[in-house]
Amino acid sequence: MRDVKAAVCREFGAPLAIETVTLPDPGFGEVLVEIEAVAICHSDITFIDGGWGGDLPAIYGHEAVGRVAEVGVGVRDLAPGARVLVTLIRSCGACPSCAGGRPTQCATPGAGAQPRSGEATVVAAMNCGAFAEAVVVDQSQLAPVPDDIPAAAACILSCGVVTGLGAVVNTAKVRPGDWCVVIGAGGVGLNAIQAARLSGAARVVAVDISDEKLDAARDFGATDTVLAGSDGRAAMLDLGRLADHVFVTVGAGPVIDGALDWLAPHGTAYLVGMPHSGTVGHFDPVSASYFGQGLRGTRMGDVVLRRDIPWLLDLHAQGRLMLEELVSETFPLDRINDAIAATRAGQGRRNVVVL
Ligand SMILES: [Zn+2]
Ligand SMILES: [Zn+2]
Known part of the structure; x- marks a missing residue:
């Protein structure tokens, strides 16, 4: 003792x-x-x-x-x-x-x-x-x-790195050329952003309420930034097209409710941040089924410690993480x-x- x-x-x-x-x-x-x-x-x-x-x-x-x-x-x-x-x-x-x-x-x-x-x-x-x-x-x-x-x-x-990065790499398996949106550019969101860059995403769109955090998002690999509260669908269409993957890294009900707005047909929104127990979401299930969209959770980035930590340490040693x-x-x-x-x-x- x-x-x-x-x-x-x-x-x-x-x-x-x-x-x-x-x-x-x-x-x-x-x-x-x-x-x-x-x-x-x-x-x-x-x-x-x-x-x-x-x-x-x-x-x-x-x-x-x-x-x-x-x-x-x-x-x-x-x-x-x-x-x-x-x-x-x-x-x-x-x-x-x-x-x-x-x-x-x-x-x-x-x-x-x-x-x-x-x-x-x-x-x-x-x-x-x-x-x-x-x-x-x-x-x-x-x-x-x-x-x-x-x-x-x-x-x-x-936690912060494996949760954000793992959501992109292990859960969503983002491919080169995919379009990603990361909502929330805090400790977890920045790691989702750098993982999307590592995965070769064509566009990595960061969304946050803070201009300062959006600046940080660019340092971590965001190609585009959008102030939270904007119309997600319009913002994406302005950039060129809707997203294949949306990562919601903040645990706030209204943000989760808007996740599907950013999403292309056949895209998936991932719930990474965890709201308080009892938080209720509001979706239009018709639009999800019509467009073949998915909504799924990811806990701790589906990390396997002894598999993932060694390669993350190696990436860091190379200056890539x-x-x-x-x-x-x-x-x-x-x-x-x-x-x-x-x-x-x-x-x-x-x-x-x-x-
Ligand atoms: Zn944690
Ligand atoms: Zn077990």
């Missing part, structure tokens, strides 16, 4: 409290990782706001990088000192989803031992709880990373509420807590 500082949520909507919690020893297949950096994701904020429910007190944080400090029995290829990404994707490796190459939809991920505060359990939310100096997670949640990549940039691979540019500001753990406030205000790309 080990005492660590963590940012604990005791009441939905309230600031996180920096407290000392006690981590369990790593059990079978588990690894204790000392966290170097953890990014603030919109999913953390939705949980903090109570948008998806869950038990309290809880520790959020699921987009991290760190160094292995202890391993439990049954850990195959990680030893103390190894540098790893820490993700929320806990997978058994044996259920039909895992065996079919879809570990993000693992049916039987299991649950590890939880941190404690005195006698009380503190939930390590999303199988992770990385707003802390260290975590105990399953080995399936980890992927090795080299020592020379800066922590604040590396941690974004754990932007990571450092995704970091807008870094904060120490005791200023995590400032980092959350900056993300909530829509400032920047990824705000990162560096330990």
Whole structure:
């Protein structure tokens, strides 16, 4: 057992409290990782706001990088000192989803031992709880990373990069010549944009409410930009034609409602950002069936960590994948509420807590 500082949520909507919690020893297949950096994701904020429910007190944080400090029995290829990404994707490796190459939809991920505060359990939310100096997670949640990549940039691979990039590459399988629209040019959207560029998309149209974010979108590979609130169909026809793929990276109901407006016949809109539970969408099903259009979700970019992280690291080493540019500001753990406030205000790309 080990005492660590963590940012604990005791009441939905309230600031996180920096407290000392006690981590369990790593059990079978588990690894204790000392966290170097953890990014603030919109999913953390939705949980903090109570948008998806869950038990309290809880520790959020699921987009991290760190160094292995202890391993439990049954850990195959990680030893103390190894540098790893820490993700929320806990997978058994044996259920039909895992065996079919879809570990993000693992049916039987299991649950590890939880941190404690005195006698009380503190939930390590999303199988992770990385707003802390260290975590105990399953080995399936980890992927090795080299020592020379800066922590604040590396941690974004754990969620923001794989979610946006994976939606384009793994879920939509964008082909050279396709037309893509990416709605929302934040931490996830910019990665969908750079993935569409990597995939050879003919046009990558970024949509956002902020001119500053649209400028960033161009840096990441957007060929065209459109201010949110515009008529999607008219904007696309102005550019030449409707889109083969629309990636909705923001979790807002009205934005999701408008996703099909941008779409060509036989195109598909992908729901990447997750709104609060209970959000209801409004579509015209006749137009979707008449035009043969699809609407589907994608979770964590359908990533397979041990397959996808090595090639993403290689692309980054070659200068073909932007990571450092995704970091807008870094904060120490005791200023995590400032980092959350900056993300909530829509400032920047990824705000990162560096330990
Ligand atoms: Zn996330
Ligand atoms: Zn499984």
